[in-house]
Amino acid sequence: DTAVSQTPKYLVTQMGNDKSIKCEQNLGHDTMYWYKQDSKKFLKIMFSYNNKELIINETVPNRFSPKSPDKAHLNLHINSLELGDSAVYFCASSQVRGASGPYEQYFGPGTRLTVT
Amino acid sequence: DQQVKQNSPSLSVQEGRISILNCDYTNSMFDYFLWYKKYPAEGPTFLISISSIKDKNEDGRFTVFLNKSAKHLSLHIVPSQPGDSAVYFCAATSGGLDKIIFGKGTRLHILP
Numbered sequence: 001d002t003a004v005s006q007t008p009k010y011l012v013t014q015m016g017n018d019k020s021i022k023c024e025q026n027l028g029h030d031t032m033y034w035y036k037q038d039s040k041k042f043l044k045i046m047f048s049y050n051n052k053e054l055i056i057n058e059t060v061p062n063r064f065s066p067k068s069p070d071k072a073h074l075n076l077h078i079n080s081l082e083l084g085d086s087a088v089y090f091c092a093s094s095q096v097r098g099a100s101g102p103y104e105q106y107f108g109p110g111t112r113l114t115v116t
Numbered sequence: 117d118q119q120v121k122q123n124s125p126s127l128s129v130q131e132g133r134i135s136i137l138n139c140d141y142t143n144s145m146f147d148y149f150l151w152y153k154k155y156p157a158e159g160p161t162f163l164i165s166i167s168s169i170k171d172k173n174e175d176g177r178f179t180v181f182l183n184k185s186a187k188h189l190s191l192h193i194v195p196s197q198p199g200d201s202a203v204y205f206c207a208a209t210s211g212g213l214d215k216i217i218f219g220k221g222t223r224l225h226i227l228p
Contacts, residue, residue, distance in 0.1 A: 004159070043160070043205065043218040056215050090159050104150070105216065107159030 003027050004108040006091050012114045013081055021076045021111045023091030031055075032074035033105065034066060035090040043090070049074050050096060081115045088112050119143045120208050122219035130227050135193040137222050139206030142187065146208040150216065151180060151191045154203045163204075164191070193224075201226045 004025045013019050025032060033056075034046040048056030052068040063079040078085060088110045095103040121140045129135040141149075147168045152160035166173040166180045166189070173180050179192045193200055206219040 041220055043221075045215055048215065092159070104162035104165070107152075107161065109157065109159050 004091055004093055004106050006089075006108040006111050008111060009109065010112050010114075012116065014116055015081055015083060017081050018077070018079045019081060019113070020078070021089055021091075021113070023074050023076070023108055025072055025091075025093040025106070025108075027093055027106060029093040029106070030071060030096045031094050032068065032071075033092040033094075034074065034076050035092060035107075037088040037090065037110070039087070047074075047076075078113075081113075083115050086113055086115045118219075119146075119217050120206055120219040122204075122206050122222045124222050125220070126223040126225065128225040128227055129196050131198060132195045135191075135196045135200065135224055135226070137191040137193075137204050137206070137224065139189045139191075139219055140187055141189070141206075141208055143208070143210065143217075144187070145210040146217075148209045149180070149182060149189050150207045150209070151178075152205040152207060152218075154205060154221070160205055196224075196226045198226050198228065200224060 007022045031050045033048045035043050036046055037043045046058055046060050047066045049068045051071055065077045068074045090110045091108040092105040094105040119142050148165055150165040151163040153163045154160040164175050164178045164180050166182050171182050177193055182189045203221040203223050205221045207216045209216045
């Protein structure tokens with residue numbers, strides 16, 4: 001029973017196209033995230049949503065737009081794809097930080113996006 | 117500007133011995149440090165964390181040590197097992213937002 005799932009697992013597309021990656025969590029968490037792992041293997045946060053509200057928005061091009069239809073879903077839509085968008089995108093979820101510190105984040109398996 | 121640095125891209129350790137993975141950070145505002153483990157084609161999984169008010173946290177075979185004055189932390193795995201072969205990410209966070217800053221990772225190979 002997958003906790004955080006992403007679809008698709010692989011995505012190959014041409015420059016200029018628009019694509020979406022879907023993420024769902026069945027853990028009942030309040031917060032969801034999108035991370036990007038680039039070719040240099042750095043894992044960087046892109047967005048964070050808490051109860052469908054955007055709370056973290058890193059310096060990400062406007063072509064990237066997260067959408068949270070409900071607490072269990074956070075989708076990532078990318079317009080006008082560029083070569084540099086090729087990376088592995090991870091979705092994650094967690095509870096809201098408590099008094100004892102941040103709760104662990106649970107990651108999905110990742111979506112490998114290749115832009116040609 | 118890497119706030120979390122893992123200077124060893126890879127490490128090989130004999131099965132049964134101790135594995136020590138190191139991590140340095142630059143931001144003194146970090147209040148929590150975490151270690152994640154990642155297998156190929158999977159997402160990172162949480163391993164262990166430590167608050168900045170502590171200097172050690174232990175969970176089974178895994179122990180994390182924090183040296184705040186040196187801005188250094190390390191993960192000890194003892195004894196090392198074949199299933200420990202993976203990429204280990206050091207990470208840190210500060211303040212109320214759960215914005216985790218990850219290091220580049222260290223690939224650990226456990227040799228038979």
